[in-house]
Amino acid sequence: MHRGYQHGKVDDGAPGAIRHARTYELLSAIVFTGSRRRIFGRLVDLAEIIVEDEVLDIGCGPGYLTALAASTGRRSVGVDASEQMVTEARRRRTSANCSFVLGKAEALDLPDASFDVVLSSLAIHHIPEDARIRAFGEMFRVLRPGGRVLVADFQPPKGHLARHLVGAIAGESMRDNPVERIAPMLGDAGFDLGATTRVSWFLHCVRANKPGDAE
Template sequence: MHKTHAHDGAPGAISHARSYELFSAIAFAGRRRRIFGRLVELAEVGAGDVVLDVGCGPGYLTALAARAATPNGRALGVDVSEPMIAQAQRLRAGANCAFEVGAAQGLSAADATFDVVLSSLAIHHITEEARATAFAEMFRVLRPGGRVLIADFLPPEGPLARHLVGSTAGRTMRDNPVERIAPMLGDAGFDVRATTQVSWFLHCVRADKPGGDE
């Protein structure tokens, strides 16, 4: 859902930041705040946390995380799309909510910077060859004991649904291998805590970085 670069030829609304914002609000049928709020809850974002949202798009989840981290916490959203970051800055940047251009496979943050890493509807846009690197980067920038929550589209079931999704959104969403997220997080060093389905289309994996006070 959060596109790769603006010049990568992404189809339809996801290649245009303002259209994407409208598309996202409509697609969630008035439940966007509830669904993304649930992601913040599953990641246990709380006051004082420093949060990174990888593949933030126009920043809706980032802003919710920033709100949950107040007082004294903050959230940073990163996305490879400059138009998406510009849109996020225009709509949602604030005293404790910032955005910058960046790729999951090469995060600019120092080691052990964040308490929580979030990524929603973005992993399927990262090539399969690069996903292990992206998860390793998330592990690197998390503090010991930190939490990661990955949410991505469940692939459609049934031939008609698969045809419709494939013809409109492409193979990456039609064949999205969400079942690989948990084992890949484990390979990156995380302790996988739970997998959860949020709404009818979101597969979520919560994992922790070993260490901290545990």
């Protein structure tokens, strides 16, 4: 059995997909306790999204970050492997320049070089390890030359007790999440690596660029 998708209910086609979308949205609002706008806003800032940008948010869940990116860029598309998440995102995030599609990070049904920015938050640990390198390859493929990627994922706490608690509550995929492997995998996919930033105590963010000049 793969590691990396043992919390959340499981979809047959994508083992890490989360079905209980409304509960996730509620829990997310509670867990972030008023700091959601600040933390996700920081991701938008780190990706340096500007008004002309077309943005793809991979593993978008109920679409909070997708909508935030849409409020800064030209348009924003969220993709998620869970039909329930896509339905919930469409219901909640209704701005005209924000849309949602069903799809898997490791096999995107989207054209080459069609986005300026790819975002992904708290989703990589849901993708089975053997599919992650394909997911990073897909990020590279759908970005235009000069495009930016920002991958943020859960950084487990260092202390034994805290890790044990994370494992008990959220499962092994979060307790043992190897975030330090994100940067090398982005490099293997062809990206030029940029800064690694800790946004809040639990969010490890890696920024990278697709080589080439933006048009």
